[in-house]
Amino acid sequence: MKKKIALLLSALVLAGVILFCLQALLVPKYMVGKHKEGALISEYYDNAGNNDVIFIGDCEVYENFSPITMWEKYGITSYIRGSAQQLIWQSYYLMEETFQYETPKVMVFNVLSMKYDTPKATGDQSQREAYNRMTLDGMRWSKSKWDSIYASMTEEEKEKEAMYSYLLPLLRYHDRWSQLTAEDFKYWFKRDTVSDNGYLMQTGVKPLEDEHVERPLVNYDFGENSWYYLDKMTELCKSKGVQLVLIKAPALSPVWWPQWDAQIEEYAAENDLLYINMLEYQEEIGIDWSTDTYDTGLHLNVYGAEKAADWFGKVLQEQCGVPDRREDTQISALWAEKAEVYHNRKKEMEQNKE
Numbered sequence: 001m002k003k004k005i006a007l008l009l010s011a012l013v014l015a016g017v018i019l020f021c022l023q024a025l026l027v028p029k030y031m032v033g034k035h036k037e038g039a040l041i042s043e044y045y046d047n048a049g050n051n052d053v054i055f056i057g058d059c060e061v062y063e064n065f066s067p068i069t070m071w072e073k074y075g076i077t078s079y080i081r082g083s084a085q086q087l088i089w090q091s092y093y094l095m096e097e098t099f100q101y102e103t104p105k106v107m108v109f110n111v112l113s114m115k116y117d118t119p120k121a122t123g124d125q126s127q128r129e130a131y132n133r134m135t136l137d138g139m140r141w142s143k144s145k146w147d148s149i150y151a152s153m154t155e156e157e158k159e160k161e162a163m164y165s166y167l168l169p170l171l172r173y174h175d176r177w178s179q180l181t182a183e184d185f186k187y188w189f190k191r192d193t194v195s196d197n198g199y200l201m202q203t204g205v206k207p208l209e210d211e212h213v214e215r216p217l218v219n220y221d222f223g224e225n226s227w228y229y230l231d232k233m234t235e236l237c238k239s240k241g242v243q244l245v246l247i248k249a250p251a252l253s254p255v256w257w258p259q260w261d262a263q264i265e266e267y268a269a270e271n272d273l274l275y276i277n278m279l280e281y282q283e284e285i286g287i288d289w290s291t292d293t294y295d296t297g298l299h300l301n302v303y304g305a306e307k308a309a310d311w312f313g314k315v316l317q318e319q320c321g322v323p324d325r326r327e328d329t330q331i332s333a334l335w336a337e338k339a340e341v342y343h344n345r346k347k348e349m350e351q352n353k354e
Contacts, residue, residue: 021188023170025180027137029187036194037062037084041094041138043195044081048101050331052322053078055198056095057110058086060249063299067197068342069309071335074317075324080198083138085131088113088229093148094135095233099240100142106243106320109233111264111275112254117223119154129160136166196342201302203349208289208297212253220259234271243320246275250287250308252297274319278308285311302346 030038040062053076055061062082070076081094095107132152139145146163153161165172194200237244246268248256261277268275278285285307289297292304300308316322325331 019170023168023173025184025188026173026176027169028133028173028176029183029191030134031187031192031194032183035084035134037082037200038134039138039191039194040198040200041081041083041135042191043138043193044079044198045101045140047079047197048098051077051079051102052105052325053108053316054095054098054102054104054106055080055082055108055110056086056091056098057082057108057249058113059084059299060110060112060251061108062195062198062200063202064249064251064305064308065312066199066302066305066309066342068199068335068339069306070313070316072339073310074313074322075326076313076316076322077325077331077335078197080195082198082200083135086113086135087116087119087152088226089151090132090135090148092229092232092236093144093151094139096236097139097142097144099236100144103240104242105322106245106316107233107237108245108247110249111246111260112248112256114222114226114230114260114264115254117225119152129154132161137169193341196345197338199305201305201342201345201349202294202299203302203346203353204294205291205301205303206294206296207291208252208293210296212255212297214253214255217257220257220263222260222263230267234273244273245316245320246273247312248277248279250278250282250285250304251299252279252289276312276315278312281311 028035028038030036037059053070055065055078059082062080065080067076067078067080070078081098083090086094091109091113095109098104098107132154136145136149136152139148145166149161149163149166160172234244246264248261248264256277256279264275264277267273287300287304287307292300292307294301317324325335
C-alpha cells in the first residue's frame with residue numbers, strides 16, 4: 001500500500017514538473033522584438049521597496065520618463081509600473097498592489113486612459129485580450145490581480161480570458177507550438193531585464209513631419225467607470241497618506257482634447273490634487289520633435305525622456321517635497337549600479353543603430 005502511494009505521489013510530481021516545463025516553454029517571453037513591454041510588469045518585484053515615486057500608466061509613462069535621470073539630477077528614487085494600453089482599472093489595481101510592497105511618497109498617474117471607460121469587444125484594436133495579458137500575466141497572484149482580471153475581461157473574449165486561463169496559462173497558450181522560436185528556448189526558464197526601473201529605452205529618431213489630426217468627438221465627457229476608478233485612486237492614496245499627482249505626459253498622439261483637460265483640471269481642484277499637463281510646458285522642458293521622438297511624436301526617445309525626467313524631477317522635489325537620497329550610501333551604491341546598466345544599454349543601442 002505504501003509503495004502504491006509512493007508511486008502515485010511520484011507520478012503526480014512528475015506530471016506537475018512536465019506541466020510546469022511545458023507552460024514555461026509555451027508562454028510568451030517578450031524578450032526581443034517590438035513587444036518587450038510585455039515583460040515590464042513582472043520586473044517590478046525585484047525592485048520593490050524604497051521607491052519614493054511610483055509612476056502608474058500606459059506607454060506614456062514607460063517610454064517618456066527616465067528614472068535614472070531623476071536619480072542623477074535630483075537623487076529621486078522611482079519606478080515605473082507601466083504596461084501597453086494599461087486601462088484605468090488595471091492602473092488602480094496595480095496601485096493597490098504596490099502598497100503591499102512599499103509606500104512611496106508620491107504616486108503619479110497618467111490620465112490618458114480616462115478616455116477608455118469600459119472593456120470593449122475585439123473589434124476595438126486598442127482594447128483586446130493581448131494587451132490585457134501584457135499587464136495581468138506579469139502580476140503576482142493576489143486579490144488585486146484577481147479583481148483586475150475580472151474588471152478587464154471583454155465580452156467577446158471571455159472564453160480566452162476565463163479565470164482558469166490566468167490560473168494555468170498553459171490552457172491559454174497550449175497551441176503556441178507552431179509559433180515557437182529560438183527566443184522561447186533561450187528564455188525558457190530565465191529572462192533578461194529589458195527595462196531600467198520600468199523605463200523601456202528607445203534610441204531611434206523619427207521626427208514629427210506632419211501635425212497629428214483626429215476627428216472631433218461627438219461627446220467629450222469621460223465615462224462613469226473611469227471616474228469611479230479615479231475616485232478609488234484618490235481615496236486609496238489619501239488613506240495611505242500618499243500624494244497622488246495627475247499628469248498628461250508629453251506625447252502628441254492620441255490627441256489630448258482641451259475638453260478632457262478641463263475635466264481633469266476641475267477634478268484636481270476639487271480633490272486638492274496636483275495636475276500637470278506637460279504638453280503646455282514643451283518649450284520649458286526643451287522637447288524638440290525633430291530629435292526627441294522615435295515615432296513621429298507618439299512617444300519620446302531616450303533623449304526626450306531624459307529631458308522630461310529632468311523637468312519633472314524638479315517639480316517633484318519643489319512641489320511635492322520628494323527627498324534627495326544621494327547622501328544615503330547604501331541607496332547611492334544601488335543606484336550607481338542601476339545607472340551603469342542604463343548607460344551601457346544606451347551606448348550599446350546607439351552603436352547598434354549606426
